[in-house]
Amino acid sequence: MYTDIKMNVNKKAKKNSSLTQAYPLILSLFLIFLLAIPYAFADIFDLTYTLTEGGYQLELNPANPYKGVRIEVISDIDTQYEITQEVISPLENKDSPGTFIRGNFVIRRISEGNANGTFYVQSSDLPVNSLDRIYTSNTEGAPVNFTLVYGVTNIGEITAGHYYGKIRFTLRPLGASIEQVSKFLDVYVTLAQEGEIKPKVEIATADGSKVISINSKREEQQACDVVFTVNGRFKNLFSLTQVLARPLESAEGNRLDYEAINCQTREVNKGMGMPLSPLSSVRQTFYTSGPDGSAPESFILTYSLGDLSKQKAGRYSSRIQYYLEETGKAPALLETLNLEIENERIFELLFSPEDQKSFIEFHDLKPNEPPKQDIIVIEIKTNVGKPYQVSQNVYSELTNSEGKVIPEKYFTVKTESMNTKGTLRLPVQQEVKRGDTVLFVSDDRGTPDKFKVIYELGIPSLIKGGDYSTKIVYSLSEL
Numbered sequence: 001m002y003t004d005i006k007m008n009v010n011k012k013a014k015k016n017s018s019l020t021q022a023y024p025l026i027l028s029l030f031l032i033f034l035l036a037i038p039y040a041f042a043d044i045f046d047l048t049y050t051l052t053e054g055g056y057q058l059e060l061n062p063a064n065p066y067k068g069v070r071i072e073v074i075s076d077i078d079t080q081y082e083i084t085q086e087v088i089s090p091l092e093n094k095d096s097p098g099t100f101i102r103g104n105f106v107i108r109r110i111s112e113g114n115a116n117g118t119f120y121v122q123s124s125d126l127p128v129n130s131l132d133r134i135y136t137s138n139t140e141g142a143p144v145n146f147t148l149v150y151g152v153t154n155i156g157e158i159t160a161g162h163y164y165g166k167i168r169f170t171l172r173p174l175g176a177s178i179e180q181v182s183k184f185l186d187v188y189v190t191l192a193q194e195g196e197i198k199p200k201v202e203i204a205t206a207d208g209s210k211v212i213s214i215n216s217k218r219e220e221q222q223a224c225d226v227v228f229t230v231n232g233r234f235k236n237l238f239s240l241t242q243v244l245a246r247p248l249e250s251a252e253g254n255r256l257d258y259e260a261i262n263c264q265t266r267e268v269n270k271g272m273g274m275p276l277s278p279l280s281s282v283r284q285t286f287y288t289s290g291p292d293g294s295a296p297e298s299f300i301l302t303y304s305l306g307d308l309s310k311q312k313a314g315r316y317s318s319r320i321q322y323y324l325e326e327t328g329k330a331p332a333l334l335e336t337l338n339l340e341i342e343n344e345r346i347f348e349l350l351f352s353p354e355d356q357k358s359f360i361e362f363h364d365l366k367p368n369e370p371p372k373q374d375i376i377v378i379e380i381k382t383n384v385g386k387p388y389q390v391s392q393n394v395y396s397e398l399t400n401s402e403g404k405v406i407p408e409k410y411f412t413v414k415t416e417s418m419n420t421k422g423t424l425r426l427p428v429q430q431e432v433k434r435g436d437t438v439l440f441v442s443d444d445r446g447t448p449d450k451f452k453v454i455y456e457l458g459i460p461s462l463i464k465g466g467d468y469s470t471k472i473v474y475s476l477s478e479l
Contacts, residue, residue, distance in 0.1 A: 044076045045178050047083065047171035049185065056317055056340070057186035058150055066151035068110065069185065071169070073137075073144045079176040083135040083169065087128060091165035091189055094245060094321060095333055101163055101189060103127045104153045111147035121148060128167070141173075152189055162321065162336060163189040164245050183251055188319065190336075200232035201240065203322055203335040210337050212303055212320065214261070217344040223304040226337065234293030239325045240334075241285045242301075248279075248341060250314035254385075256341060260311050266300045273299065278306055283323075303339075309448065312385040313345040343383065349390065349476040350379045367461045377418070379450040380442070380476060387479040390440040392453075394432055395471040406468055408432065410460055415439050416452040424451060441479070 051058060052068035060067060075081065085107075093099035106125040117137040128150065137144060152158070164187070171181040205212060206225040215221035228240065242263075248256040258279045265273025265286050271294065274286040289295045318339045323331040378390060392413075398406040408431045415424040422442040432455070440451055 043178060044074055045081075045171070045173065045181065046075075047071065047073050047169060047181050047183055049169060049183060052147065056315075057188060057338075059188045059190070060150070060152050061190045062155050065153070065155060066149050068147050068149050070111075070147045071134075071145065073171060075137075075141050075143055077141060077173065077176055077178055079141045079178070080139050080174045081137050081141050082133060082172050082174060084133050084172065085128070086132060086168045086170070087165065088168050088184075089164070089166040089246075090129070091163040091187060093159060093161040093163050094243070095161035096159060099159050099161065101152060101158055101165075102129060104155075104158060105129070105165075105187075105189075106151050106153055107131060108149050108151075109146065110149050114142075115144045115146055116142050117144065119146075125151070125153065134169075136174075150187070155191060158191055160191045162245075162333060163187075163191070164319070165189075166246070182253065184249065184253055186246070186317070200230065200234070201322075201324060201334055202229040202231055203227070203337070205337070206300075212337050212339045213342075214303060214305060214340070215342040215344065216305060216308055217342075221342075223302055226301045226303070227298060228287070228301065229298045230295045234289060234295065234326070236293050236327050237291050238289050238293060238295075238327070239285050240287040241283050241323045241325055241331070243283050243321045243323065244279060244281065244339075245319040245321055245336070247281070248316040248318045248339070250312075250316050252314060254312050254314055254316075256311055256314075256316040256343065260306045260308055260343075261339075261341065262304050262306045264302050264304075266302055268296060268299045270294045270296050274301075285325075308343055308383070311343055311383060313343050313383045316341040316343065346381050346383045347388075347476065347478075348381045349474065350381060351474075352377050352379075367459055369459050371456050371458045373454060373456050376453045376455075377450065378440075378453060378474070379448075381448050382446055383448075384446055384478065386446045387444055388442045388446055389438055389477060389479055391436050391438050391475050391477070393436050393473040393475065394434050395473070396434065398457075398468040398470050400468045404468075406457075406460065410458040412456045412458075414454050414456075416454055418450045418452060420449055420451045421447050422449050422451075429456065439474075446478075 049072070050070050052070055058067055058069065071083065073081070073083065091101040091105055105128045107121060107128045108125050109119060109121040109123055112119065115135070117135055119135055120131060120133045135144065135146070167185045167187060169183045169185065173180065204210065204227060206227055212224045212226060213221060214224055258281060261279045262276055263274065263279060263286065264276040268287065271287060271289040274284065277284070286301055287299065319336050320339050321336045322334045324334050325331045380388065380390065382388065397408060398411055411432045412429040413426060413432050414429045415426045417424060422440055424440055425438045439453060442449060
């Protein structure tokens, strides 16, 4: 005489199936992986800015020496706050390092919006670096929106070139424990020499724009081509180089590693291009002509995604400056293109049976025979950069179609490391309890991780044969 107890999870036979797929039910131990998005009633305290003419960075030039930045604060903490600005990178000439725009970079206020507090920005121009505090709210900390204008004065007195700087806006509560909020504004000023000669090399993306745009989730945007057209003959050896104007940074101040973006010169039939290489913080030569200056009519520099597995989600931006270098001459700036990288949010729970079967089951069980095991490998893929946890929710005891139950003490679970970086909460066997149980908590950085969940069924000596099942829901949630 023997008892047959069968617990089956019928899944599509695909390794590392995503939680977003649906799985049919059979008389089974049904494991459903759901993405749990926690909702918390948290205090609202945030600052945002938008450029009145659009875009992501403030761009000034002789044709448009002034541009507006609209500031908005949303707050429900009922506490007074202040808004400050700090020039964390002064406007420096990238063509002539050590040359700065300081007193001629100015700020004024043109709109008070719905302000009920005190402004420290006047309606006339003040040097940006002379003003740190912008606004203090009323005592109730009412929301506010207003417009500032930044500009460059006396342009004729400033050395021509391409200038870059950065401003940090900070929203700081006064007398409350709420964390302050910082946002960053990139500033570019382009001042060209009069009668500047058209370059011998024209540069634009394949679609004719001035933006190199790459997106980690959209397959058609995971690479971007920049086309170089040589519209003049060179008599001597020359090279084309690129310089990243600043690190790739998000509005939150996070930085993207250079190795996350690759570049490679293609379609070069004269001279020599650059093999597949990561971006660099130093000047990179991506094309060198023949000794006599011979070069193709056009060629392509392709930018593509590298390893993003350790990079935080976010929108990162910078600028790439392209230079022509000829023997005996100083490098000449040809063009500057915006570089925008969208590293899309990843927060996924993946699983696979250790033996890669298409289902998990216990079958042909006999009373008092050795315990049976089934193992689930759980992997968390995330680039959010925040701590998280994995939990299981058991809906019922193991029950057959007649309502017979296997006592809890015979069905156990434990977690086991796979070079796991976070904390396993069930390192030793314990009974599978109904309700929620935390299996795993990540490290403080929210590092992607992997671990095993080992289920074990002991066989009771007296049990009615049949198929027994329960439902277990796994959830992944931020902390």
